[in-house]
Amino acid sequence: MISPVKVWRRQKTIRDLLGKKGSVVSWTRIFTPPPQFRHIAPYWTVLVELTNKQRICAQLVDFDFHNEITKGMKVVVTLRKLRESVSDDVIPYTIACRPV
Amino acid sequence: MKSQVIGYYSTPFGELWNKSLFDLTTEAVMGVLKNSDLEKNQIDAVFFGNMLGGILENNLHAGAKIADLLDISMPIFRVEGACASGGMAFHLAHSYITSGKGKTVLVVGAEKMTDVNTDQIIQGLMSAASGEEQECGLTFPGLYALMAREYLRKYSYTREHLASVSVKNHTHAALNPLAQFKNQITIENVLTSSSVADPLGVLDCSPVSDGASAVVITSDSNLMKKHKGITILATEIATDSISLLRRDSLTEIRATQEAASKAFSTAHIAPQDISIAEVHDCFSIAELLAMEDLGFWKKGEAGKQALQFESQREKGMLTVNTSGGLKAAGHPVGATGVKQIGEVYLQLTHQAGARQIKCDNTTFGLTHNVGGSGGTAVVSLFGV
Numbered sequence: 001m002i003s004p005v006k007v008w009r010r011q012k013t014i015r016d017l018l019g020k021k022g023s024v025v026s027w028t029r030i031f032t033p034p035p036q037f038r039h040i041a042p043y044w045t046v047l048v049e050l051t052n053k054q055r056i057c058a059q060l061v062d063f064d065f066h067n068e069i070t071k072g073m074k075v076v077v078t079l080r081k082l083r084e085s086v087s088d089d090v091i092p093y094t095i096a097c098r099p100v
Numbered sequence: 101m102k103s104q105v106i107g108y109y110s111t112p113f114g115e116l117w118n119k120s121l122f123d124l125t126t127e128a129v130m131g132v133l134k135n136s137d138l139e140k141n142q143i144d145a146v147f148f149g150n151m152l153g154g155i156l157e158n159n160l161h162a163g164a165k166i167a168d169l170l171d172i173s174m175p176i177f178r179v180e181g182a183c184a185s186g187g188m189a190f191h192l193a194h195s196y197i198t199s200g201k202g203k204t205v206l207v208v209g210a211e212k213m214t215d216v217n218t219d220q221i222i223q224g225l226m227s228a229a230s231g232e233e234q235e236c237g238l239t240f241p242g243l244y245a246l247m248a249r250e251y252l253r254k255y256s257y258t259r260e261h262l263a264s265v266s267v268k269n270h271t272h273a274a275l276n277p278l279a280q281f282k283n284q285i286t287i288e289n290v291l292t293s294s295s296v297a298d299p300l301g302v303l304d305c306s307p308v309s310d311g312a313s314a315v316v317i318t319s320d321s322n323l324m325k326k327h328k329g330i331t332i333l334a335t336e337i338a339t340d341s342i343s344l345l346r347r348d349s350l351t352e353i354r355a356t357q358e359a360a361s362k363a364f365s366t367a368h369i370a371p372q373d374i375s376i377a378e379v380h381d382c383f384s385i386a387e388l389l390a391m392e393d394l395g396f397w398k399k400g401e402a403g404k405q406a407l408q409f410e411s412q413r414e415k416g417m418l419t420v421n422t423s424g425g426l427k428a429a430g431h432p433v434g435a436t437g438v439k440q441i442g443e444v445y446l447q448l449t450h451q452a453g454a455r456q457i458k459c460d461n462t463t464f465g466l467t468h469n470v471g472g473s474g475g476t477a478v479v480s481l482f483g484v
Contacts, residue, residue, distance in 0.1 A: 010235075026246040026247075026249050026250045027249065028242050028245035028246055029295070030238075030239055030296075031294070031296055031298075032219070032222055032296050032297070033219060033237060033239070034219055034220075034222045034223035034226055035219045037237040043237060045237060047246050047344070047345065047350075055345040056232065056345060057232060057236050057238055059236050059237060082237070094235050095236075
């Protein structure tokens, strides 16, 4: 079980990031996941610089992977449920980036 | 105060199914005592480098555990700095001696990684990354892949430049009886190896390994006279943000630059004085960055030099990773930093067997141990 208190604390930071825009600095596709991401592997992770110069990392979603990710590609921060928890647990939503 | 490394022992590195974490630790401690011709009661303290004992097997309070196994009651300290645990343990052991708290100290690094399955190891290693990095599923290969992609783009290099590091380290490891992988590989093998975190393939990445390595260091003049040891000229540590997101650059590890700069300054020598070095090649890209950050090669040139195998044995003035590095010798996390020191010790004392390079009493050696994606770096310098 993921501690509900930890999820609750994290939500404040996540809320502040939602809707923020930025551009891709670097990226990778991960083939060897930890257990909690096994169900969506392989997945793309991007390192993004937001317009306020803050850097974040997140999975890249809603992107047609037949296209190529490019440095400088414009993205926006959105909310996703990327992790599973047990059925009666607080859902650990997290941020993801999608192309603008 | 003069201090020396006077003895070294390492277990082989690899999948050591018959040995537990503390079997390996005990073997390394007893082995180094034997190699140094010392009794337990001649040691004043033990520093134990280990990263994953708590996470993987609920095994902490290692100091008391070691005291139990070895039937000793001196001060024993567990040191953790992710993959820099071994180097950090050595650094603290050296400080213990130079501060006068003891004269002869044993440093042992050990890791047991093969008792659990791969995705549990991946998760365990992710503990060396920041919360945000863990939360989005950035694994260790993933973090270094972000750096690799930017490095290749910035300097117009290809995966071949990265691959040449792994090829060289396997070539060296073929001569190291304790190495996990003694097979030679080609650049083609690396390029076609399964993807781990694009652009890094399996053969760009150091393996999961078990092992333990130990050294004895002393400031006791009688012991130094009795043994052929190597002098510790400097050992320095620097820390940078745990998170790759808050670094100034994706293609430099500032902690390495700072630790190296402090070490060279303390020892009054320069990068061009080093003939033998063990640097932290957790991934192929890491060795390229290290060669630049340590001041051996100019920024942006490491790819070019590596593809020409400039740091291979019998090539030029500087030989790097004769042990096989982390890639080919193996990377039991806590042991690596100590093994690196042991390898330089073997080289400078002419005990490196088939992989011996030319050394005389003007030869200087360097070890470079990094934690995480560059949050910690330990650089140590040695002379005869």
